[in-house]
Amino acid sequence: MSIAQMRITDIRTTTVAVPLEAALRHANGCHWGRFIRTIVEVDTDAGITGLGEMGGGGESAETSFRGLKNYLVGHDPFALEALRFLIANPTAGLYNNRTQLLAAIEFACLDIVGQALGVPVHALLGGKLRDAVPFASYLFFRFGGDSTGCHEVRTVDQLVSMARALKASCGFTSHKLKGGVFPPRHELACYRALSEALPGDSFRYDPNAAFSIEEAIRFGRAIADLTNDYYEDPTWGLNGMRQVRAAVPIRLATNTVVVNFEQLATNLRDPAVDVVLLDTTFWGGIRPCLKAAAVCETMQTGISVHSSGELGVQLATMLHLGVVLPNLTFAADAHYHHLVDDVIAGGKLKYENGAIRVPAGPGLGVRLDRDKMETYAALYRRLGDYRYDRDPARPGWFATVPNSAWANPEAAFWFDGNSARAL
Numbered sequence: 141m142s143i144a145q146m147r148i149t150d151i152r153t154t155t156v157a158v159p160l161e162a163a164l165r166h167a168n169g170c171h172w173g174r175f176i177r178t179i180v181e182v183d184t185d186a187g188i189t190g191l192g193e194m195g196g197g198g199e200s201a202e203t204s205f206r207g208l209k210n211y212l213v214g215h216d217p218f219a220l221e222a223l224r225f226l227i228a229n230p231t232a233g234l235y236n237n238r239t240q241l242l243a244a245i246e247f248a249c250l251d252i253v254g255q256a257l258g259v260p261v262h263a264l265l266g267g268k269l270r271d272a273v274p275f276a277s278y279l280f281f282r283f284g285g286d287s288t289g290c291h292e293v294r295t296v297d298q299l300v301s302m303a304r305a306l307k308a309s310c311g312f313t314s315h316k317l318k319g320g321v322f323p324p325r326h327e328l329a330c331y332r333a334l335s336e337a338l339p340g341d342s343f344r345y346d347p348n349a350a351f352s353i354e355e356a357i358r359f360g361r362a363i364a365d366l367t368n369d370y371y372e373d374p375t376w377g378l379n380g381m382r383q384v385r386a387a388v389p390i391r392l393a394t395n396t397v398v399v400n401f402e403q404l405a406t407n408l409r410d411p412a413v414d415v416v417l418l419d420t421t422f423w424g425g426i427r428p429c430l431k432a433a434a435v436c437e438t439m440q441t442g443i444s445v446h447s448s449g450e451l452g453v454q455l456a457t458m459l460h461l462g463v464v465l466p467n468l469t470f471a472a473d474a475h476y477h478h479l480v481d482d483v484i485a486g487g488k489l490k491y492e493n494g495a496i497r498v499p500a501g502p503g504l505g506v507r508l509d510r511d512k513m514e515t516y517a518a519l520y521r522r523l524g525d526y527r528y529d530r531d532p533a534r535p536g537w538f539a540t541v542p543n544s545a546w547a548n549p550e551a552a553f554w555f556d557g558n559s560a561r562a563l
């Protein structure tokens with residue numbers, strides 16, 4: 141069959157829960173010891189199946205993808221620009237925002253096209269400029285874990301030892317601290333201690349917009365002497381970020397307030413951030429990220445790569461994107477090293493000298509391990525969803541923006557999979 145005749149014949153989804161080494165704390169709550177993802181398989185009449193991935197899962201996500209079959213069965217997977225308007229026309233999208241669904245389908249279609257042509261996805265995007273994408277260490281405060289016996293990360297010493305261990309095992313030279321959990325003075329001490337412990341490396345801090353403008357300025361000025369990559373989402377909103385930017389001598393980055401082209405245009409007219417973190421899901425696919433990166437290249441706005449908690453399929457999209465971007469001067473973010481396993485054949489992709497090589501095979505270059513898929517689909521069925529925006533150690537608490545009700549840095553907790561108990 142010629143590729144000109146190829147048509148989508150089915151869209152299949154599987155929700156999986158893959159364990160993390162430990163429950164990871166963030167400004168809105170916690171990743172409760174696992175990532176829940178929807179793995180999408182798009183079949184064609186050429187016998188080629190493409191892979192996609194989306195965050196979250198369960199009946200609602202699977203129903204949403206099932207609903208797309210009416211639109212996409214019979215569609216040519218090569219027709220990627222048409223795909224955008226077919227399911228995510230911006231005015232129709234006011235009634236049914238399908239951007240993240242579109243992203244997963246776009247990944248799968250690029251995977252199909254690459255396999256049909258026998259070339260990796262990066263070759264479809266202009267060709268790779270490098271063989272691997274450098275990543276940052278992405279350090280989290282975390283609970284001690286029951287399943288793997290992982291130690292807690294809460295104190296300055298625990299955090300520094302975690303960073304040293306990750307540097308030793310993965311080779312990171314850039315380190316991101318996910319903050320907004322404990323009082324700013326505690327996180328400031330932690331961040332400065334990282335810098336002192338790892339001389340020559342660079343650092344970035346991201347409290348997920350939890351700070352007031354005044355707190356964000358105080359914290360930013362207190363770290364201005366360090367080797368910062370950037371200061372990520374210290375406060376909420378373009379208007380808040382613009383005020384912090386005027387008062388702090390560090391480049392500001394975001395993955396919250398510039399996540400589409402309208403916001404990108406607004407930021408260019410009246411800058412609020414200096415570095416835009418591209419996310420292959422948030423922006424609706426790999427190709428929109430490439431377009432946004434080209435705008436940023438022209439306007440000399442910085443870019444980096446955001447992580448929304450990926451398994452190997454999504455990680456592959458980040459790698460194919462990362463290797464073709466001429467203006468990617470920062471290490472990318474990934475939660476990947478916090479996972480204990482993956483659903484792709486051959487096991488987790490490996491870090492070498494802080495970087496991961498882009499897969500060499502056709503398409504995205506990753507395929508599913510059916511046994512692992514079944515294992516982690518069963519784990520999802522057993523454990524179900526978790527409340528991302530709640531802290532198991534603080535029942536009844538929820539985050540406000542700005543926040544001022546911080547977790548207690550003196551209190552140790554042990555997490556058992558569904559609840560945290562004080563030690």
Ligand code: MG
Nearest residue numbers: 346372373395
């Ligand atoms: Mg962020």
